Structures are given as structure tokens and as C-alpha cells.
Amino acid sequence: MSPIAGAAATAPRSRTGAVRAGRRAPDYVRIGLWISLFVTLVIWTLPLVFIIFTSLKTEQDIVGSPVFALPLHPDFGNYAKAMEDGNLLRVGTNSLIIALVKVPIGLAISAAAAFALARIRFRRSRILLAAIALGSMVPIQVAIAPLFQIINNAGLLNTYIGVILPYIGFGLPYQTFILYGFFRQIPEELDESARIDGASYWRLFWQIILPLSRPALAALFILDFVATWNEYGMALVLLQSQDAWTVPLAIQGFQSQFTSSYGPINSFTIMSVLPVLIVYLLFQRYFVSGALAGAVKG
């Protein structure tokens, strides 16, 4: 099995050898471990639970009862209010459009570059790779002030494209680096045989490398979707108009406008994270294999 396919496939599965070893005898260490893990998990879940509780309480309940008290009379009024006051549909649509345009284009560009770096021999390709990879380490804030000027001069402030283009630029380094690692592990013999058949590099890329990398591409797609949905620093500067706001900007805007409306604030936060939560639950295995994609490249 090729390492690429293996990387994605093995991750979610448990190894049978280990399972068999576990059946030997009652293991008190393991039971203790399980209990402590469970306790940790409960602690880990509490913040979310508190937020959900609060979002379902009326203003009086929030002020009058402790934060961990169950909302005995769940009230969805906060959600309705938050939805309307926060313009959630509009900002959600903005975020969705930006992510759905940015992610495939960015991935295609990164894949093409990674292919060239991994499969076509040319001088200084390693240095070029290093130069690109270096970009993943640049804090956005280092470039944000000039970036604002560039986008402003192009007249693209408050537009989708004005934020998509820098997103693509800043997403490239990491994706190119990861995909480079993936492509390198596809056996070179494939290239040789394809070349003998007279295939061009375009066909090699399009018909052999990309299909073989589908798991990695899918993982990167999902991870990048979530990252784009969640991006705040650049959007804060490039999207001033409320109609152009993305979800994170709306969360922060809502919070500062209605500081003491705790119920609506918390229900707004919950609604804003629902889409990524759903994506996560649906495509969970890609998160694992996406992480693996990083780890494989040692």
C-alpha cells in the first residue's frame, strides 16, 4: 500500500493487535485511566455546557441563578433576538461564499506549485520550497498594515475578492509544504512509466498525482474551510462595512454592542460555531488524516 493512501486510511481504525492484548485480564490501571479521562472530558466540556445553559435562560434567570444551574424553562427568545440583531444570515452567507471560493482556488494553486517543486527537477527548487514554506511562519500582523494599503489602493476594501486574495496568499505556504511532502511519497516510477507513454507534466499532474492525493486534498480542503471560516485578524482590517462582515467579526461586533445582554451573546456564539461543528462531525476522519498529513512529513 502506498504511504499516501495508508496515511489516511489507517488513522481512524484501531489496531487489532492492541485490542486483543486488552482482553487478557481485568486491568485496574485501565479502569483508573478511563475514569480520569472521563473526569477530564467532563471538565473539558463544561465551558460549552455553561454557554448552552446561559443561551437558554431569560435575563432574570441569568442574573438570578448560578451559571451551572439547568435552564429549567428553556427559552429560545435569545436565539431569535441574536439572529435578528446580529444579522447572522447575512454574515453567514459572506463567510460561506468567501470560504467556498477561497478554498478550492487556493488548494489548486498550492497543489500545482507543490507538484512542480516535488516532481520537476530544476535548480534551486529546494531553496524555493524553503522560501515558500517560510511564509507559513510569518505572523499576519507583520503584513497587515501594508496589506490594508494594497487592498485599499486596489479599491477592494469591503469586497469578497479583497479578502479572498490575501487569504490565498497566506494559505499557500502551509498547503504547498504539506502537499509537497505528499507528492514526494508517490513512487517516482509512476512518473517514469507515464513519461514513456509520452504524457506531459500536465497529464501527470492531473491524471496521476492529483487522483492519488485525493485523501490529502480532501483533508486540506476541510481544514482550510474551517480555518477560513474562523479567520479574524485580516478580516478585521479589510472588512469594515457591516454588510461585508464575516462571522468572527459579527461575533465580536455583537459582543461589544450588547455587552450586558448575556443571553443573546451566548446564543449568537453558539449559532456562529454550529456550521463548523457540523462540518467537523461530518468529516471527522479528515481532521485526523489532515493532522497525519502534517505528521507524515517529518
Place this chain on the structure above:
Amino acid sequence: MTAAVPSAPAPAPSGSRRRRRRSGFATALPFLAPALLAYAVFVVAPMFESVRLSFFEWTGFVGAPQEFVGLKNYIKIFTQDAVFWTALRNTVIWVVLSLIIPLTISLALAVALNRPLFGRNVFRSMFYIPGVLASIAVANMWRWIYNPNYGVGESLGTAFGLPWLSDIQWLGDQKIALYSVFAAFVWQSVGTNMVLFLAGLQAVQSEHIEAARIDGANAWQVFRNVTLPALRPTMVIVTVLTFIGSIKVFDLIVGMTGGGPAQQTQVLALWSYQQSLGNHQYGMGNAIATVLLLITLLIVVPYLAWTARQEER
């Protein structure tokens, strides 16, 4: 971006003697061009512009004059700007803590969840959830948890009759505010690192562990001598990702304290942003950004060189 399918090959780099090499770059260029273009325009150019602006005084308004002032901005931030030193100190604290606390917790979780346990996939999924949430959403959740009147500390303190607990100003007391924000960061980042470690643990051969067990090694010795060495590549990745992620911490601070109280939770990324776009001192802001960039590069470039050498072996 139309450059995705350019027809004219660019000239080959001069001085290359072998024909194969020259055609190599020409062949590669169409694949590279879109990436290089986007990278150059939106990452590299602003970065250099930022360094350039750090030697100027400018309000940032279009049409306002840019006045060359040499190293004045740097002298100012190093010798006169009290907030800069606070921000630098906090950034260092943040990075160091990030490399210790969440990493240890996630390694422990990963090792624990690598064993066959009832419901371990549920455990894994649940621990990962905070990692997919937007930092700004996490910040708002934790602001509520830390609320001085109705938050968790207050509720627990009242319920158990512990007035000192109710009195803690999680985000208002400058001695602990940074660490309160950091707690939210731990909550958010542990799951992501755990999954990376779990991935790395797949590479540990169970035969090696069995062999060590048969040789009489205890659990700790197995971990120390078999698991940990095998995790080395993963450890490097996680360390670098954590470093990069933590040195540019921004969202959580903005969302929870905005750098306050009294700038005591200020960090370099945020202070640079506030100086440029808030106070309209682009020179100072970009000088801070340049310092941040230099710190990052000084640590990351040696690492890159090291991994490159590793791969050549």
C-alpha cells in the same frame, strides 16, 4: 490569477549549463506562477513594505506624507515605549507556556487514548471540538465564564461559601489576566495537538513495545525508551506549529481583554496592530511588526535548515 495557464515560458535562469535543467524550470514555471504571484503580492511585498515603513513616520492616511526618520522608531520602542516591553515579555511568556502546558496535556491524552479503551473515539472527538471553534468565539465564551458578577468563579464561590473565589478578577486583575486568557488557549489547543500526537503514535511499532515489556521494562520505561524516541518527528512538527501559532497570538487577547487592564496583557502582534491602525503611528507599528518578524525568523530559519539536512540524509 489568470496566470494559471500561461502559454509563454519564461526565460531560463542564466548561467545554467545543462539543457535539462533549463527546460526543467521552464516546465515548472506554469505550475509555480500562480502561487508565486499570489505569494509575492500578498505576503512578501507587504512584509518588505512593513520593514520599509518601520523607518518612516506616517499617519497611514492616503496622501499624508511619509517622513524618513532612520532608526528613530526602533529607538523609541526599545528605550521609551513601556508597553512594548510589556508586550514582548507577555509574548515570551505566552510562547514558553504554550510549549509546556498544552503540549504536555495533549501528549498525555494521546498516550492514554492510544490504548484500547471503551469509547475512545468519542473521547478523541470531544477533546478535539474546541479546536475547530473560532478563537474569537472561544474568547467570548471564556469572557462569560470569567464574568465577575455571574461567571463560574462567582457562582461557585457563592454556592460553596467561598468569598475569595467570588472575588477573583479573572480578567481584571493584571497579575492573573494573561494566565486567565492562557487557560482558554489551553482549552482550545489541546485537542489539535492530541490528534497530531495520536497520528505520530501510529508509527510506534507495537512489537517494539511488546519486546520491551518482555525484557521487563515498566510502563514508564517503555514510554521513555520506546514511545518517546519514536515520537520525535511528530514532536518537532507540533513544537514548530505551536511556536508559530503562539507567537502571533491575537484573536484571544483582542476578544478577552483587548490588551488591558492597563496594557498588562498586551502582546506584540496586538500592540503592532493598535499602533498602526488604532493610534495611526504606522512607523512604530511596523517597527514592532519587524521585531516580531525577526524573532520568528531567528528561531524558525535554523529549524528549517535543520530539517532540510535531516531529509538529505
Place this chain on the structure above:
Amino acid sequence: MRTKRAVAAIVAAGMLAAGLAACSAGDDAGSGATTITYWKLTDADDASKKAWSEILNGFEDSHPDIKVKVEERSTDGHKEALRTALGTSGAPDVYWSWAGPGIGGEFVKAGGSLDLKKYYDKYDWTSRFGDSTLSTVKQYGQWDGVPSGQSGAGVYYNKELFEKAGITSTPTTYEELVEDADKLVAAGITPIEFGGTVNWHLMRLLDNILMAQCGSDTFQALVTTKADWSKEKCVTAAFEEFHTWTQKYLTKGWASLSDSEANALFFKGDAAMVIEGSWFDNVLRANDVDTSKIGVFLFPTGTGQLYGDVSSNYITPTSKHPDEAAEFLDYLTSEKAQKISLDLVGARPVNTAVQVDPTKEDSLDKQWDPIFADAKGLYEFNDQALSLAQTTEYWRIQNLVATDELDPADAGAEFQKFIDQQ
């Protein structure tokens, strides 16, 4: 080549999608009507919201060819958005702002305000406003903005809590105010509340103590940085007094509260005082506070001056529709619009043709009439008087002193050090 075309098609589709997307985020609706954008603060209460929507509807009904797209933000969000957007293609056509040098002045200096001389002539606005209001328009050299409102800020107090503490009359000197605060503490009442997360709330206390200690002339010299903060003795005295207030009289947990969270304590009667502006009458009513139980007095600085600010609506030089924008501003200050905000919100009109009708005011509003009438001049909130960078530093020092991290005796020198570097 097939693949090549496929790639081209995908990229083209992507570009198209992005292009379309870019358009839909743009401004003009394309229905023939001109759309102007207007940025303002969020209306926190229903009365203000209602007044605003009535005014807006009134304008759009009488001007069917002009549409106004309104964007509202929180105080700090609004300031930050303006600072980032002014002078760029992202700037609105019209924006509301505080007129003082530290905020409005900076915007004007940065080229964020169109000279409205032409429109002042066209609409004869000079006869619409009083002299003092007009002087704020012309303070930076050109004709900047159209006055929007004037507010005074004083100490709002809870009459019942004062009574409980045995305070029979409002303080007339700073010393009496401190005595009253002591009485409140003795009665187990939190004397005063402010929220610390927005630095400008607690700043009101420091500003006023500084005024009380230094007097008007020195105060003005200090905020215009003509006097030396490290040399004036009253500065140290002020920071020491301020420190005492934060340690003894200020509500606990102030540092983690926002202004509205802290004000909730005042609404519930958990704190006896707060320094707020004349807009606060309306906020109190919106929060179901019985305003007959609330009183207001001027912070006893001994100067007789009114603490407060003036605000204006500005047109940006980048606006493509300045004529329509001016038409809009003309409507905002028209008698009709001014009457709506007076009747619904109790906002003090800037149009001299509209008079406050005492019979329509509630007991709290009435208390403001003599305060405005007797004021011997205005001193502005310091975040409007100081420059942006100075304000940031002023707040830092204020909070350091308030949290016991900086010796009040060093505070003045610390601030002067910063001023000298600028």
C-alpha cells in the same frame, strides 16, 4: 489540450464567482436612487431607536431619490472603524463623531472631513446654530461637519441611597463630595461605579478630579500639553485623590466590567453614583429606573464649568455624493427632525429654532436645564482633548494607578515622559 482547458475553465469559474461576489458586496442597489452610507453609534434604547427610524423615514419619504444605508457600531468599534476607514475607499459618505481635537480633530487633520463652506452658504446653516456650536465647526480652520448634539456630564446619584447614608444635600465642594463618599461607605453602600474594560468610563473620574485639583487654566494647559505634567503639583494631588477613590469608593470588580455592566449596578441600586452624560436620562428610563429617585449634580470642581462634549456629522472628502449627503445633514438638523429627537429622547436641540419645553420634561431632565444655562464654559472628556497616542497612554497610567501598580506620585512624570517623546 483537454486538461488545460479544464483548468482554465475552473479558474475562470472561480474568478467569476469571486467577481460576482465582489459586486454583491458593493453598495449601489442600481435602482436609480443614490445610496449614501452613514455611520453612527448604536442606539441602545428603544426610544432612541424609534426617534432615529422616524427621522430616517421622514428623510427618505421626502427624498425618494436618496437612500441612506446606516451602519451602527459600539463606541469603541465606531472609533476604530472610522480610524481605519477614513481616507480610504471604504469610508462612508457621512459619519457621526465627537468633535473634540482628540477624535474629530484627528479625523479632520487626517483629511477625513470635507470643507462644507459651500453648503453652509447654500442652506444658510450659520443662522440655524448658536455661536458656541458654530465655533466648534470652525475650530480646525475649515467648515467641518454639521453640529449634531451637545451633552453635559455630571454625577448621577441615587436619592434613596444618599438619604440612607444621611446625606441631606448634594455636595458643592470636592471635599464635601469625599465626605459624602465616606458616609456612603459607612452606611455599607458602594459610593460609585465605573466599568474598566472600556477605559473612557473610569477616565471621567480622573478628568474631574484633575479639574478639581488644578483649576480650569492649569487643566487646559495640561491637556494641551502646554504645562508640564511632572511639574504641576496638582497633578500628583489629583492622582493621589484618584487612587484613594479607586481603593475606597469604587465598586469591586470594576476592572473586569464594561461600562454597561457597571451601570447595571447603578440601575439596581447597588451603587450610589456614576458620572454620565445627559443622554443617560434616557438610558435610565430604558432600563426601567424610576427617574424621580435619581438626581444629578455637576462634579464639584469649583470652576463652574460643564464637563461634556459636542458632536457633529461629517461628510467625507471621498464621498461620491456630497450634495445628497449635505441634503441629508440639512434634514437631520431641521426643525422637524430636531423636534422628533427632543420629544422622544429628550436630546438637546442644536437648532436654535427648537426650544426645550419644560412642561414635557420629567423631573430628571429638568435638573439639567439650569446646569446647561449656568455653565461657565466647557471642558471636554480627555480622550477627546488629548491625541490618540496620548489617550492610550493616559488610560494606561490611569489604570496602573487604579490597580495600585504605579505610585500616584510618579504618574504625572510618567505621562510627561511620554508627551516629551512624541
